[in-house]
Amino acid sequence: MDPAEPSPLKARPPLDLVVVSVEAAATGVISLELAAPGAAALPEWAPGAHIDLHLPSGLVRSYSLHGDPRERGAYHVAVLNAPDGRGGSAEVHRIAAPGVAVRASAPRNAFALEQASHYLFLAGGIGVTPLLAMAREVSRRGAKWTFVYGGRSRDHMAFLDALSALPGGELRVVPQDEAGLPDLAPAFAALPAGAAAYCCGPSGMLDAAVAIGEQTRPDIPVRLERFVAPPAPADLGEDQGFEVELARSGITVTVPPGVSVLDAVRAEIPGVMSSCEQGICSSCETAVLAGVPDHRDSVLTAKEHAANDYMMICVSRALTARLILDL
Numbered sequence: 001m002d003p004a005e006p007s008p009l010k011a012r013p014p015l016d017l018v019v020v021s022v023e024a025a026a027t028g029v030i031s032l033e034l035a036a037p038g039a040a041a042l043p044e045w046a047p048g049a050h051i052d053l054h055l056p057s058g059l060v061r062s063y064s065l066h067g068d069p070r071e072r073g074a075y076h077v078a079v080l081n082a083p084d085g086r087g088g089s090a091e092v093h094r095i096a097a098p099g100v101a102v103r104a105s106a107p108r109n110a111f112a113l114e115q116a117s118h119y120l121f122l123a124g125g126i127g128v129t130p131l132l133a134m135a136r137e138v139s140r141r142g143a144k145w146t147f148v149y150g151g152r153s154r155d156h157m158a159f160l161d162a163l164s165a166l167p168g169g170e171l172r173v174v175p176q177d178e179a180g181l182p183d184l185a186p187a188f189a190a191l192p193a194g195a196a197a198y199c200c201g202p203s204g205m206l207d208a209a210v211a212i213g214e215q216t217r218p219d220i221p222v223r224l225e226r227f228v229a230p231p232a233p234a235d236l237g238e239d240q241g242f243e244v245e246l247a248r249s250g251i252t253v254t255v256p257p258g259v260s261v262l263d264a265v266r267a268e269i270p271g272v273m274s275s276c277e278q279g280i281c282s283s284c285e286t287a288v289l290a291g292v293p294d295h296r297d298s299v300l301t302a303k304e305h306a307a308n309d310y311m312m313i314c315v316s317r318a319l320t321a322r323l324i325l326d327l
């Protein structure tokens with residue numbers, strides 16, 4: 001990467017926000033409007049971006065922005081209360097009320113829209129959130145789009161009205177209790193050359209999108225945003241230990257097999273940021289100054305992996321005996 005070119009994921013200072021309003025968006029889903037005190041303009045973002053919310057318990061959770069990026073006074077996130085989740089979304093539901101202060105990261109975008117002749121959006125459940133912002137943007141530009149939206153039932157599917165109101169595209173709503181799972185093959189088959197697919201939802205849907213895309217339309221890039229990390233490849237082999245030099249802190253830490261860089265660093269520098277700790281959110285993104293990372297995340301693109309400028313220290317390791325990180 002050109003050093004003058006800022007990373008799209010580069011960390012910016014945290015934001016102190018206030019909950020302005022809380023609305024029910026679907027069964028089990030609330031939508032929060034967040035603003036800076038005094039209604040100051042918030043940092044810019046583009047569709048596909050997310051923010052991390054720092055919850056009172058200490059949990060940090062990432063949520064996609066689903067509002068309109070041209071509205072600089074507020075961010076909108078939607079949170080599904082997942083009873084079998086890791087506790088973050090349940091906490092958001094518990095504390096969300098107008099006037100509640102919440103610290104958030106500035107927006108980061110690991111799921112950005114790229115130029116295409118036609119956009120295929122594949123949403124499953126709460127995965128609709130980044131794709132709603134994308135469809136709004138694409139619709140505003142006058143580009144062509146198809147949106148396939150699956151969910152348990154209509155009352156569990158947020159933002160149906162907002163999607164239905166977008167002009168210029170085709171929306172296919174597929175509630176599972178009425179129509180089963182979305183049939184993705186015809187959606188891929190109908191795409192013109194130069195199209196791109198964006199998919200966010202449960203792992204089964206993402207895996208199906210990748211498999212069907214590869215089988216039927218290998219020319220179409222399929223971009224994913226995951227809720228959970230995909231299974232690790234079977235051929236990773238035994239973890240090796242290595243050393244990490246923290247350039248700004250002047251400390252060197254040893255990362256033994258079975259311990260993440262994040263945990264090893266935290267033993268020396270508590271408070272290093274993380275959220276998913278599965279390599280899917282980019283909260284722990286760290287600049288690499290020397291050495292070669294063994295990238296194991298699902299956030300950076302193949303090109304970004306090859307550049308070795310940044311790594312996700314919650315999951316990625318080292319191919320060299322030593323890494324030097326900008327920490």
Ligand code: FES
Pocket residue numbers: 273274275276277278279280281282283284285297299312313314315
């Ligand atoms: S904490 Fe989410 S990618 Fe590392």
